[in-house]
Amino acid sequence: MWTSGKIAEHLKGQLYGDAAVPFKGGCALDSRQVKPGEIFVALKGEKTDGHLFLSNALATGATIAIAEKSGLAGYGLPPIPEGKAVIEVENSREALQSLAKAWRGEINPKVIGITGSTGKTTTKDMVAAVLAQKYRVYKNKENHNNEIGLPLTILEAAEDTEVLVLEMGMRGLGQIDALCQICSPTVGVITNIGTTHLELLGTQERIAQAKWELIANLPAEGIAVLNAEDYHSVKLAANSKRQIIFYGLEGRYAEPHVQGMSLKPSGSLHTFFQAKAQGESCEVRLPLPGEHNVLDALAALAVGLVCGVSLKQGSQALADFELSSMRLEVIPGINGSTILSDVYNANPASMQASLKILAERGGAKTIAILGEMYELGEAAVSGHREVGQAVARLGINKLVTVGPLAEEIAQGALTGGLALEQIHTCADCRQAAALTEQILKETGAGAWILIKGSRGMRMERITELLRRKE
Template sequence: MPNWTLNEIAQAVGGKVFNSEKTDQVTGVSFDTRTLTEGDLFIPLTADRNGHDFIQSAMDKGASATLWSDPIEHAPKEIAVIQVEDTLKAFQSFAKDYLNEVSPKVVGITGSNGKTTTKDMVAAVASAKYKTHKTSGNFNNHLGLPLTILDMDRDTEVIVLEMGMSEKGEIHVLSEIAEPDIAVITMIGESHIEFLGSREAISEAKLEIVEGMKQGTLIYPGEEPLLETRIADGWVDEKVKTVKTFGKQTGVDLYSTEIETEMKQTRFKTNQEPDVACTLPIPGEYNVQNALAAILVGETLGIEREAIYEQLSNFQLTKNRLEWQDGVNGSVLLNDAYNASPSSVRAVLRYFKGIDVPGRKIVVLGDILELGDQADTMHRELHEAIDPDSIDELVLYGEFMKALYEKMSGKMEKSKLHHFAGDKDKVVAYLKDTLQPEDTVLFKSSFSTGMLEVVSKLSQDEKQ
């Protein structure tokens, strides 16, 4: 666990220290009093609420110092205070300064889907040769990224940073903080189209990941014309020295061959290693693309291919991504309800259709959010990815899923098709009544729909 003196922090953020006699150093950083631990530096952020209002709670939890941008006469006298103009900018400057001090290789990862899985794969690959630190969970925004940096040990050699966004300019900020040596774009999909308006605008926002680079390496899906066109037009020339591409067929640097998918794992070969198979401990052909990106990162870091494949065969996926769980009534749950886009829903449905299971197949889909004016259309078009003959029941939840329900009403027997508007407990109750031994249930939804609560209430794992 890193620690810093007050003077080190003040110098990094351009602040002034008060009450320095109260402590000499801090041993952690927190902007949330619910997770703050003794010895932390408290970061009182100002957004919907003024974080300075929570200073007493922070002191009660053991904060040893705080940043402070409110009038200094309102600052506490019981702990050390570092006065700054803007606590958020100071927090980010602190992280950037510490990153420069430790000076690890920085891998930044963004994309419409697959960021977290790719992050987990890349971190596993990098750890074959280097001490590696990665984003925890989905701490991938303007707060989570600096917190991830400040949580790394001083002897870290590679840091893997997931970079998320909801609107233009956000990844630019993250890239300027992180200054990635290697940048990965997983794919361009429809996520956040509500705020950006088009896939073209999404591709431009994702390319912001190179704006903090200094002649680094960009790894991206070479079969994505929205990226290919912009890169060919010189969008990245000033920042990127090397580009590497991955995909599904010839024309890119690394592409997959001979993919075999099973219920809980996936095997594939590549054009560069045509006689050697790589086995992933997760299902889904679409995850091969994430693995190809991780292979190219490993190659860039100077890791042998044999070691890369070994690490990929054992990597640990972040919770709630394609996670198998024992369910009620002897059922089996496949939990992929942490995030969703039309592209990722189609991909997981293709995988689910292709696996053999001992009992019935049940698909539970919740609303896909942040699609704006295109929400009804994009939900309705999901019918193309659903084969009524390959599933036994389709359970839809949420306001937008009504569009898909209406479309599927003409394709499925009424007894197999169900829609629940706004009460998750009704979904839980229905599934508890209907699930049988050896049923396999896929859950896919955007996080904010609360579908994870449904999974939790149906999971035997959670009850133990």
């Protein structure tokens, strides 16, 4: 059993208080969120310092606190209640990562690592749902997918966790490699390799190299689950020594091991399709629209098969699946409209996927409110214009852009054939909402509105202004 004394010994830290405090999983960085029996790690942030809240964390439930020597020197060692402990270390962040690596080894679960330019979170949630049919599963909360969030996720996992499903984010070379050193994945999933982070990495080949660090870190017996429709993944897989499981839609590129066939969109925002693998097939009722979500579901089914969950069991899990917040939420809007609020993030590929859903569901009354897309580097102008051309090609009725760079979307739509009177450019979210409200008065009930942009645009402000008030 892990104890405060064992943790202090592992971290080469100074123990204050009880050396026999047990640890069975659970960790927090916010003293307001710590639960009884958990570890509280005091980190110095840009806006605050966790060392200010050590006393509060110990009082509200934390049984073990980890703090930096410099932080304790500055704020003092707090009173330590009976049966609790404080461990002094040189660097709290490094201690968090080291402890997570050790805890992963202690509880020894299967570890599914997931990365990609788009679809990471949806795929993570689907994989967790499928594997929960057979195992005790823990996954990242929200976007806890970086050098702090991932080790925090591991330490949050209870000691009886059988599978960890870990989304891995990156903004440069070596970052996924560093995350793999902490979590030691046994199965790796790459959803796709697109242009997100082009501004930081320069070329799509370098993005592919950064994502492939996940597969390179798998053990010899590890399994890579890859999108058969993604050019860079297929290219890199050709030289890999790992076992590869491909997934994809029937009749596309290479013959995948896990196939999706006979897609049937439903007016109720569901998608029905046939999944086929290993001589078995079954119908899947996915409570989400869009071909891109079908691909994410196929990835989850493929991971399920790798881990001993049948297609039938996996399809049952997907039938009850719910997306995370701010991802393609269907919300009643003002004037009898329907809002597709997909505001968590955006890049050219995800923009076009959501526009396709809008076109399929909205009929003649479609409005696309699109914000800027960040981190596209030299492809910023071309990426935005590509989205605009998709707006025109798909026959979207009205386009409203938000922000100076998004005016390139308008330009792309114009050159793609959308009439000038169908295109509106706005400086900010409030202006875009007011303009859309006017459009809705003219079009009448039954309009469908897509709201999408990069996280920094905070497009959810438009959703709040246009949603129907109860």
